[in-house]
Amino acid sequence: MKRIFFRKKGPIVAGLVMLSLLSACGNEDDTASEETTTAxxxxxxxxxxxxxxxxxxxxxxxxxxxxxxxxxxxxxxxxxxxxxxxxxxxxxxxxxxxxxxxxxxxxxxxxxxxxxxxxxxxxxxxxxxxxKYSYGTAIVRSEDLSGIETLEDLEGKKAAGASTSVYMETAREYGAEEVVYDNATNETYLRDVAIGRTDVILNDYYLQTLAIAAFPELDITIHPNLKYSPSEVxxxxxxxxxxxxxxxxxxxxxxxxxxxxxxxxxxxxxxxxxxxxxxxxx
CATH class of the missing domain: 3.40.190.10 (Periplasmic binding protein-like II)
Structure with a gap:
């Protein structure tokens, strides 16, 4: 009886071990496959x-x-x-x-x-x-350049723009009051400068030039003397x-x-x- 018992048990145990090994290999392959999948x-x-x-x-x-x-x-x-x-x-x-x-x-x-x-x-x-390579400029009112001659004159002025832009960082650095919009159009930004709700928009040269050209009726201009912060995009x-x-x-x-x-x-x-x-x- 003992001989028969051990002869039966041996193949069963061996089979279970082989299944376990195969299962383990399969899991390793699946894991490896998942790990190699990139964004x-x-x-x-x-x-x-x-x-x-x-x-x-x-x-x-x-x-x-x-x-x-x-x-x-x-x-x-x-x-x-x-x-x-x-x-x-x-x-x-x-x-x-x-x-x-x-x-x-x-x-x-x-x-x-x-x-x-x-x-x-x-x-x-x-x-x-x-x-894209450019540099920073400032949109101001045409009649008085919003009282700004240099970047130091930004102190106390109302600067419009996105809070985390490099241009708003520059405005804050020079003491301007931050005015932030929620994904507003260019016309809103520009008109607010023209009517005195804000004083200045610091931004990229190419964007500023074309934005002003799109709204010739507004009394605004690119500041003739402010060029700063060469940029890469x-x-x-x-x-x-x-x-x-x-x-x-x-x-x-x-x-x-x-x-x-x-x-x-x-x-x-x-x-x-x-x-x-x-x-x-x-």
């Missing part, structure tokens, strides 16, 4: 990139009057980027401050809205290769999405080399090539 893999599988932009920042991201079609310099750069990566582009319209939060939390894959590359932001996000990605950034950079560098972005710049910046680096005396 870039998921993006490719879905076939689309979700992109945060404002839809209210002329000429970077806006709608032509009477049109529902989103367009603008960075909107079209991103569309071309999608073509080169063979991905559909899905835009999500957000306020400036909310864009960076959405990138950080993974709600969107990247943000494109004239977002400058700074040391602080580079610690928390990945920026693409820069594709790229699209913004989550710090962990290194593979996405690598592929985005390959496409952007191709677009810079073959002149695609320069052509888009000329279309939206009145013939100017914003891909050329600038040198100003601060």
């Amino acid at each position: 870039w893999d998921e993006i490719q599988e879905e076939g689309s990139l979700t992109v945060a932009t404002s839809g209210t920042l002329f000429p970077t991201s806006y709608r032509e009057e009477g049109s529902d079609e989103l367009t603008g310099f960075e909107v079209e750069v991103v569309r071309q980027l999608g073509e080169r990566l063979e991905l559909e582009i899905e835009f999500t319209e957000l306020g400036f401050d909310e864009m960076l939060t959405s990138v950080q939390t993974g709600q969107v894959d990247l943000a494109a809205n004239d977002i400058e590359i700074t040391e602080d932001r580079a610690e928390n996000f990945i920026f693409s290769t820069p594709f 790229g699209v913004v990605m989550n710090k962990d999405n290194e593979e996405l950034a690598e592929n985005v950079n390959i496409a952007i560098e191709e677009m810079l080399e073959d002149g695609t972005i320069a052509e888009i710049s000329a279309e939206f910046f009145n013939g100017a090539d914003a891909t050329e680096q600038v040198d100003i005396e601060e």
